[in-house]
Amino acid sequence: MSRIHTRHASFTLRAGETLLDGLERTGHEVEYQCRSGYCGSCRTPLLAGKVCYQEVPLACVAKDEILPCCCRPVGDITLDIEAEPVKKQA
DSSP states (O other): OOOOSSSEEEOOOTTTTOOOHHHHHHHHHOOOSSSSSSSOOTEEEEEEEEEEESOSSSSOOOOOOOTTTTTEEEEEEEEEOOOOOOOOOO
């Protein structure tokens, strides 16, 4: 299990959970559209650590960026992203 660190939070990905799902679960607002690496909307700065992709994404990403919708962390990673307060459902 990988530990994910952001500006104001740290969490562990759950089994079978994508990085984007884990970020959303923990109150991080990440823009996305396709959830499969085509559009690049979820592009996020990677400060430390490594990720891998099962398939090369079609969206362009810089050396220090990742696409949380379709990458898998290789160990612990640190992202340059803020957490929003988790909204409780009524």
